[in-house]
Amino acid sequence: MQAVDVLTDLFDKKILAILNTIINDKTGGMYLGEISKAANVPNPTTFRIINKLVKLELFEEIKIKKLKLYKFKRTGKSDFLYKMFKKDVQVLKIFISKVKDMSGLQAIVLHGEEAKDRANILLIGENIDSGKIKEICAKIKEDHNFTISPLTLTAEQYDSMSKMGLYSGKKNILFEKKQ
Numbered sequence: 001m002q003a004v005d006v007l008t009d010l011f012d013k014k015i016l017a018i019l020n021t022i023i024n025d026k027t028g029g030m031y032l033g034e035i036s037k038a039a040n041v042p043n044p045t046t047f048r049i050i051n052k053l054v055k056l057e058l059f060e061e062i063k064i065k066k067l068k069l070y071k072f073k074r075t076g077k078s079d080f081l082y083k084m085f086k087k088d089v090q091v092l093k094i095f096i097s098k099v100k101d102m103s104g105l106q107a108i109v110l111h112g113e114e115a116k117d118r119a120n121i122l123l124i125g126e127n128i129d130s131g132k133i134k135e136i137c138a139k140i141k142e143d144h145n146f147t148i149s150p151l152t153l154t155a156e157q158y159d160s161m162s163k164m165g166l167y168s169g170k171k172n173i174l175f176e177k178k179q
Contacts, residue, residue: 014041018049022059022072023085026116029062029069091146092119096175098136104128106155108175118147121174128152 017039022030030038036046050070053059058081060073074082084090096108102125109122123133130152137148153161 014039014045015049015053017041018046018053019058019072019081020085022070023082025071029071031067031069035070091140091144091148092174094144095121095136095140095148099123099133100175100177102128102132106177107173109158110172110174111151117145118149121148121150122158123150123152124155124158125152126154 018035018041021035021039032046032050033043035041035050036043039046041049050059054061054070057073057075058078059070062069062071072078072082092110092114099105099108104127105123105125107124109124111120111122130150133150133152137150141147
């Protein structure tokens, strides 16, 4: 169970929905009505929660004439929330949790840079069930609108292709089985 799931079970779902909405906002700020609609929380409740989060210095209030925009305020105090709720970080963790125990899998490598809605993944190992991998990727696409493009290679293939310069970009090992 992920930390966000534990929070959802323990705390007010409306506060968590608003936090999730603002942390994953890509526009640089949202109006009260936009937050309310995106989080599916009534306007008065959203207003009350936002005021509380502004006082806690988790949200930043930006005044533009008579209007107010709200955005998440990243500080040392709030960074753990950002890491927990940020969708692109979570999606790869979800993927890893679903495939890490698959037979034959030795390592999972993020190939290149992760984009906001996609990632290229190398699965290193022997006889990895590619049908199951496709099924997991399709479910993640459906649930999170995040595309994972997997490529399954044996350790020898990966080493050979790396030596040939075919995988010369940034490589980030996301998971490695203990031998």
